[in-house]
Amino acid sequence: MDRTTDTTRDAGRRRARTVTAVVGLSAVAIAGATSVGVFVAGSLDASASTTDGTSSSQSGTGTDSGSTGSGTADSGSTGSGTADSGTTDSGDSGAVTTPVQPSTGQGSQAQSSGS
């Protein structure tokens, strides 16, 4: 199952966006490019192809304590266990559904927040 399909569509729908990229550990900014690929989980998405020529930095802020110390116990970024079945692929049609969709405006029954 190609889990990147939905991501590709999302990116395609959101054309009016600034897409900037930093590629490589040396943090080389791509500036002024006319097309920027979106690297998502090993796939290349060329549909998000707008640019304003600016460079970017990673959106996260703060300090990741995982970057300190040594050892390899935190290298589990590949994940394990069951794959999330929250994304389903209907096959030839290419239609992808996820368990989370935009609001339909019919109101809400609950709130999810930390506790």
Next chain:
Amino acid sequence: MPTTTTTPTSTATPTATATRDWTLWTTDARLVVTEPRLLDLAVAIVDEVTDAVERACSRFRDDSELSRLGPTPAEGVEVSAMLARLVDAAVTAARDTDGDVDPTLGADLVALGYEHGVPTHTPAGGAVPAPAPVTVVEGVTLAAGPRRVPIWPRVHVDGRVLTVPTGVRLDLGATAKAVAADLAAGRIADELGVGVLLSLGGDIATAGPAPAGRSSWGVVVQDLPTDPAATIELASGYALATSSTQKRRWTSGGRPVHHILDPRWGVPAAPVWRSVTVAAPTCLRANTLSTAAVVRGRRAVAWLEGLGAPARLVDAEGRVVVTGGWPVDTDRAVDAERAVDADRAVVTERAVDPEGSTRS
């Protein structure tokens, strides 16, 4: 005091939903069922399940089964089916996250002052020792003491026989709440034949059909009232969990801390994310991923994306990052961003606000 509301879903579909709100485990519980006349029976099921979970694993009750095991060696102890199930779920969460969700942090939480259900503020130089901190980031104490050796791989459940290394104090809090939501929602749907949404402290499980006239449940995703909010539709049968570094904050030894610990150090995880919300087929899975994402910090984005997990992460600046097909359109109030932090690439999108100008 519990409150009950009954709400028609629409004039075209006279079937109503009924809602009960109450306080549970020092947080809010909400139950919504698609058949109002069965609300009381549904509440009774929730009470039965949550009572059983609390009696099995609460570390805030001296008479819980887990508390009675105490710090004494518990190797090869036969436990109740419920406790075995809860420990098994916790160990599964640890295994699925390479230990980022760790059930063996009970002693660390106690050392930080989180012992009696509500964290206890302790002044600098107080009686409760805190790990030696070296820095405070975003108002939360971090530390760089000795790296802990993972203990959770030595916690085993074989049938109903529980093995825990000597002196280890289990804390099943996060996963137990999620398991309770899954169990209760599943039972309500199965036994009463109704659609159900159950929220235990914001960890939401759904089962059975959605409310009449709808194919999903509407859920507002928002941590603190000042945080960016998104209203989404959650397909029935799926679950949602939010982990927060903004809730359950207190001072330990005069220093600010929160309750999601980085197992590598036994201290609060760096608050890279204010909150992380994940959708998954079960609340246990959703809670596992959201908790691990908080612990993983920036690395969480690529990890969740790789899993295909629909998630919404709010960073320390209030910016929203989504993965796995989580819709961004509902987050127009803030910069909606997608960031993929693979080992060798980082891509950031900045959304355009409704007026059409790029926000930065």
